[in-house]
Amino acid sequence: MISRTNANSFRKNLELYAERVxxxxxxxxxxxxxxxAPQELIKAMQYAVLGPGKRIRPVLTYASAExxxxxxxxxxxxxxxxxxxxxxxxxxxxxxxxDDDDLRRGRLTTHREFNEATAILTGDALQAIAFEVLYSxxxxxxxxxxxxxxxxxxxxxxxxxxxxxxxxxxxxxEKGVTDExxxxxxxxxxxxxxxxxxxxxxxxxxxxxxxxKTKLDEFASLIGLVFQIIDDLLETQQDTAVLGKSSKSDMxxxxxxxxxxxGADKSYDRVHKLYDNSMKAxxxxxxxxxxxxxxxxxxxxxxx
Amino acid sequence: MISRTNANSFRKNLELYAERVxxxxxxxxxxxxxxxAPQELIKAMQYAVLGPGKRIRPVLTYASAExxxxxxxxxxxxxxxxxxxxxxxxxxxxxxxxDDDDLRRGRLTTHREFNEATAILTGDALQAIAFEVLYSxxxxxxxxxxxxxxxxxxxxxxxxxxxxxxxxxxxxxEKGVTDExxxxxxxxxxxxxxxxxxxxxxxxxxxxxxxxKTKLDEFASLIGLVFQIIDDLLETQQDTAVLGKSSKSDMxxxxxxxxxxxGADKSYDRVHKLYDNSMKAxxxxxxxxxxxxxxxxxxxxxxx
Numbered sequence: 028m029i030s031r032t033n034a035n036s037f038r039k040n041l042e043l044y045a046e047r048v049x050x051x052x053x054x055x056x057x058x059x060x061x062x063x064a065p066q067e068l069i070k071a072m073q074y075a076v077l078g079p080g081k082r083i084r085p086v087l088t089y090a091s092a093e094x095x096x097x098x099x100x101x102x103x104x105x106x107x108x109x110x111x112x113x114x115x116x117x118x119x120x121x122x123x124x125x126d127d128d129d130l131r132r133g134r135l136t137t138h139r140e141f142n143e144a145t146a147i148l149t150g151d152a153l154q155a156i157a158f159e160v161l162y163s164x165x166x167x168x169x170x171x172x173x174x175x176x177x178x179x180x181x182x183x184x185x186x187x188x189x190x191x192x193x194x195x196x197x198x199x200x201e202k203g204v205t206d207e208x209x210x211x212x213x214x215x216x217x218x219x220x221x222x223x224x225x226x227x228x229x230x231x232x233x234x235x236x237x238x239x240k241t242k243l244d245e246f247a248s249l250i251g252l253v254f255q256i257i258d259d260l261l262e263t264q265q266d267t268a269v270l271g272k273s274s275k276s277d278m279x280x281x282x283x284x285x286x287x288x289x290g291a292d293k294s295y296d297r298v299h300k301l302y303d304n305s306m307k308a309x310x311x312x313x314x315x316x317x318x319x320x321x322x323x324x325x326x327x328x329x330x331x
Numbered sequence: 332m333i334s335r336t337n338a339n340s341f342r343k344n345l346e347l348y349a350e351r352v353x354x355x356x357x358x359x360x361x362x363x364x365x366x367x368a369p370q371e372l373i374k375a376m377q378y379a380v381l382g383p384g385k386r387i388r389p390v391l392t393y394a395s396a397e398x399x400x401x402x403x404x405x406x407x408x409x410x411x412x413x414x415x416x417x418x419x420x421x422x423x424x425x426x427x428x429x430d431d432d433d434l435r436r437g438r439l440t441t442h443r444e445f446n447e448a449t450a451i452l453t454g455d456a457l458q459a460i461a462f463e464v465l466y467s468x469x470x471x472x473x474x475x476x477x478x479x480x481x482x483x484x485x486x487x488x489x490x491x492x493x494x495x496x497x498x499x500x501x502x503x504x505e506k507g508v509t510d511e512x513x514x515x516x517x518x519x520x521x522x523x524x525x526x527x528x529x530x531x532x533x534x535x536x537x538x539x540x541x542x543x544k545t546k547l548d549e550f551a552s553l554i555g556l557v558f559q560i561i562d563d564l565l566e567t568q569q570d571t572a573v574l575g576k577s578s579k580s581d582m583x584x585x586x587x588x589x590x591x592x593x594g595a596d597k598s599y600d601r602v603h604k605l606y607d608n609s610m611k612a613x614x615x616x617x618x619x620x621x622x623x624x625x626x627x628x629x630x631x632x633x634x635x
Binding site: 059062063064065067068069072115119122124125142143144145147148150151152154155156158159162163168171172174175178179181182183185186187188189191192194195196198199216 | 363366367368369371372373376419423426428429446447448449451452454455456458459460462463466467472475476478479482483485486487489490491492493495496498499500502503520
């Protein structure tokens with residue numbers, strides 16, 4: 028669908044978008060220094076947010092904005108807010124009472140670099156800042172009705188019927204192996220819904236048709252599951268150095284994963300089928316979806 | 332200022348408002364059962380949110396709405412959202428890595444009744460739900476611009492330059508005694524800002540003048556500090572049975588409190604001076620402020 032030359036130029040776009048959200052995230056954290064917030068808390072937020080990260084969710088937001096003919100600056104805050112929520116979830120998931128991980132993105136986890144109390148509060152603070160970023164954004168404020176909808180998306184996908192609910196089910200699943208439906212549900216809540224929001228939130232700022240919205244949502248839901256199954260597969264195959272987090276830690280904890288229930292081969296079958304369907308959903312948009320296709324390509328071919 | 336008979340009738344109002352927010356909170360949690368959220372998470376939210384509580388913040392919201400000539404139903408979601416954020420902060424503050432408390436409101440803390448992971452996630456979920464409640468409220472949606480401002484208040488007072496920042500300073504203060512200014516700052520961030528928001532958020536729905544807004548904000552900031560100093564004083568004087576949480580636990584942990592730095596007598600002086608000034612700020616509103624005066628009266632005279 029995309030020629031090799033085009034693919035390279037789109038790949039370059041993804042790097043630019045990752046840099047773009049990094050710049051925006053840095054500005055958000057820097058602004059905290061003038062706010063009267065405690066230094067130690069800001070340092071911990073800085074450590075967690077500005078560390079190395081793939082920025083898949085923000086890149087999806089920018090690629091979705093491209094498809095919707097929005098300017099990148101219209102969705103800067105959406106991209107940042109989604110990454111802030113994602114980062115807060117990583118900090119809390121890594122805590123001793125949860126997954127008890129020492130490494131994340133190739134560095135000490137926040138509670139190991141600082142301490143547990145600071146890590147809990149840093150996650151809490153990042154969730155609040157994510158909403159504040161959507162509240163205060165200059166571009167979003169031009170249309171309060173659309174702004175409210177972006178806030179609604181973030182609140183819904185972050186809470187009990189989204190990310191937090193998924194994390195609870197993920198922990199409970201350690202008690203026993205579950206079936207494919209159960210894993211798909213955990214993945215959908217824990218990872219899928221926030222990825223879906225990253226792609227769908229920009230649509231609130233556009234005049235997209237109902238049919239187009241349905242197609243985009245179909246892609247968003249499918250690519251979220253693709254992302255997570257690839258993540259499961261990478262966990263079983265890579266070593267710690269490449270992955271940047273303790274590898275095989277999911278297996279050690281008896282986490283419910285696609286390969287643990289279906290085996291690697293069937294998991295690859297599933298992921299390719301889901302990917303193919305996600306591409307079909309994008310057919311509707313023609314070449315406007317080329318950057319989104321490129322992100323999807325990166326997601327299915329990534330090695331860490 | 333308020334006659335004895337009137338005081339009794341206002342006191343009755345406070346009970347009705349506390350019941351009112353309880354009904355609304357119960358409906359919010361019950362709605363989760365139909366949402367696909369994990370049962371265990373909903374049970375923990377139910378336990379934490381619907382346990383006994385004074386509901387001071389929601390009552391302040393309703394009393395502020397009265398002063399502003401708003402109907403109670405216009406601020407139901409504001410009252411509930413503020414209490415949800417307050418409850419999430421209690422759950423996280425009680426965690427072993429933070430204050431490590433076993434009792435809260437006369438019952439086991441959430442991490443003792445359930446487990447640590449569930450308690451962390453329950454707090455996280457309640458923060459997200461607080462924003463979702465403000466997003467989805469039927470009355471607030473009638474005026475998106477005002478709705479956005481209530482969301483902005485909640486985000487700002489919950490984050491690093493509010494509640495979460497205050498909790499971090501509170502933990503750090505255990506390392507050494509601090510001065511009055513330092514304690515006032517911790518109290519303002521940790522407790523004061525959310526109480527301020529409980530009172531000020533309804534003002535976004537009204538056509539209040541700038542001068543009136545300043546007076547209301549003055550009262551809000553003062554009464555927040557009054558509340559926290561009384562809390563400090565009660566901790567040093569009451570036993571566990573009356574207080575419903577482990578008494579003198581602040582002293583055991585070398586927490587920075589007004590009595591620990593100023594002594595009880597000077598702390599009482601301070602609190603009465605702050606209370607008197609808060610009453611002066613309400614003079615501006617005449618009899619419209621009678622219910623707020625009654626809440627302030629309850630706050631300064633409470634025994635637990």
